[in-house]
Amino acid sequence: MRRGQTPTGNLPRNVTEDPVPTRIAILGGGQLARMTAAAAFRLGLEVGVVARQAEDSPATLMATRTWIGDWSTPELLTDVATWAQVVTLENEFVDARVLAELERRGVSVRPSAHTLATVQDKLTQKEALRKAGLPVPRFAAVESAADMFSVGRELGWPLMLKARRGGYDGYGNELVRKPEDAAAAFEKLSRKGSELMVEEFIPFTAELAIMVARNPQGEEAAYPVVETVQHAHMCHTVLAPAPVSARTAARAEELGRAVLRAIEGVGIFGIELFLLTDGDLLINELAPRPHNSGHFTIEACMTSQFENHVRAVMGLPLGDTSMRTAAAAMVNLLGSQDGESVPRGMDEALKVRGANVHIYGKHRSRPGRKMGHVTVCADSVVEAREKALQAARCISL
């Protein structure tokens, strides 16, 4: 069927004239970049990876081209942008001013420098959401422990104190239970140089997350909302779909889509939500990139979050986000000690029927470091979680 001659030459029917861009560069060399690279390769693209260090950047092992260095250096980024048609990232902490400079020179940076500038500062992120009429916890900028006292009189205690920039996986957050603890917490978090903000403490009943993709043409695709179970502020287990009412699921999707429009997001975004006791949802935080809570999509959905991220940033149509299976569960594999990572227990883990084990190929382990994950598809989230935990328990990294 691709052999038919048409008036335009050797092109078959339905074939458009413009070849798509073929080179994508990813800022970051970790597992998110690695899984994004795998999806990009599958679509026939060439993949460049920009990693801060040569050692232990697992994405560099499967890249067409690798750059090692500080990705906030204009020289490095210019070199990258000369090679790639599209630049994306696995990490939101890239200097947005440098990205804006690239854009001024005509490079497609996706998500855009504007979106990243808004999202990477949690204060401006929340302001943008509130301005769009979206439900967020009450918040305020604070410049001193004294500011915390006055905000605390309005929002009540405990307060959640947050670094506005650079926080992830709970690093940069501090729960302040009472006014007497404010000074120490402020001192601790401001030591790293970031400005701080506080949010009201939300007594949620569950944490949910939804992945939503959007391409430059404005096409959107939302995945089923999931429940994320955190241990020690890190995403530990993800249940898909979240065991919530259809009304809650629909509301989560509505919020997710509205968030991307509010910040003009292009690419895939992870939106973390609090489920309140009365069934309402509040938006907790955003990640402008593939997200741990979307790893289940590799096996469980018609199109993975990584492929939809690549499609979105390349300006391609988005793929079907529906689930192939009734349910899925994902469990993170975390490092347990400092030192060289020697995977053990794979033999036992792979005996668990249906366990899809992902090992990121990091050479060094440390307590809590994300070293891999396990996904299981099953007929129910209960069965999927049980099997995923069973397999994960066998593995030491």
Place this chain on the structure above:
Amino acid sequence: MRRGQTPTGNLPRNVTEDPVPTRIAILGGGQLARMTAAAAFRLGLEVGVVARQAEDSPATLMATRTWIGDWSTPELLTDVATWAQVVTLENEFVDARVLAELERRGVSVRPSAHTLATVQDKLTQKEALRKAGLPVPRFAAVESAADMFSVGRELGWPLMLKARRGGYDGYGNELVRKPEDAAAAFEKLSRKGSELMVEEFIPFTAELAIMVARNPQGEEAAYPVVETVQHAHMCHTVLAPAPVSARTAARAEELGRAVLRAIEGVGIFGIELFLLTDGDLLINELAPRPHNSGHFTIEACMTSQFENHVRAVMGLPLGDTSMRTAAAAMVNLLGSQDGESVPRGMDEALKVRGANVHIYGKHRSRPGRKMGHVTVCADSVVEAREKALQAARCISL
């Protein structure tokens, strides 16, 4: 849970003491090696790729280590074997004597040199199957056109004349309709230097295929049998599961498993079958490696053929081969002309809901070259095929 201390030190419960081998080398740099590499990376392995040429060997783009050269050279293979704990292949035409030499030096070659020696010569392959009591078309070695006449008196005409070595995708096969055509066909096929054989012509109603994996411990895993629809001797469309009776499907699985035992196969094998008008099955040919008819398993099965190949050759437990979805269809994307490959039509193809498009990243196209494939999962093979063809029709490579 991975933090618990046990009497053996820092190992969690259930963790075995022996780390698994971590380095696999693949002989061959094409799409089968590339998709095998992707599966190996996901399991946290390091992947070496041995390609005949640097140009247009798409697997080399995502390898930890690459060797370019003739993989029948003992020096090259020794270097590879020094790096890797396990050596496997995407192509059965590696000199089995060289592999046997590697084995004598203690390298794990999987499948083994013995298995490859048996399979890579279609005559010894068929003899091994017949000796194991498995149903194959009647066949005979021929050393001249005169031999063909005498065999033809017994097996009837037409006859299928085959090069014993080096044939694939119909190259090396010649249908000889009548005795008068024997001399020309013999001359044509023997020109390439291979010895020849003939087989009786089988008037099949359908071609089926089954992928079966087996590890060194003897564990086996069979995928659902599929129907393969060939155009011009090449696998064009695969329907999973094959629309055949449960009895036929069970017989196909029985034959597939028996084949691997007969040849002591380790790794994944593609077994091509003829479905006869009376419902019986005959074994057509074997491929001692991942196979085009198994590409659907990437999306449609709990564990892909590539991951099960890696698990098998690494001596790991095999994964669940059952389908995640009711049905799937795979359509190959073939080159249509000589020259540089410029993917066109991705934009239209990706609009087809549920289309998973794989582009192999080959830079040069030629008519009939396998450049990619499309898989669609759906509720029925009819729907899956329709969508896969719809997406494939859009793409030109």
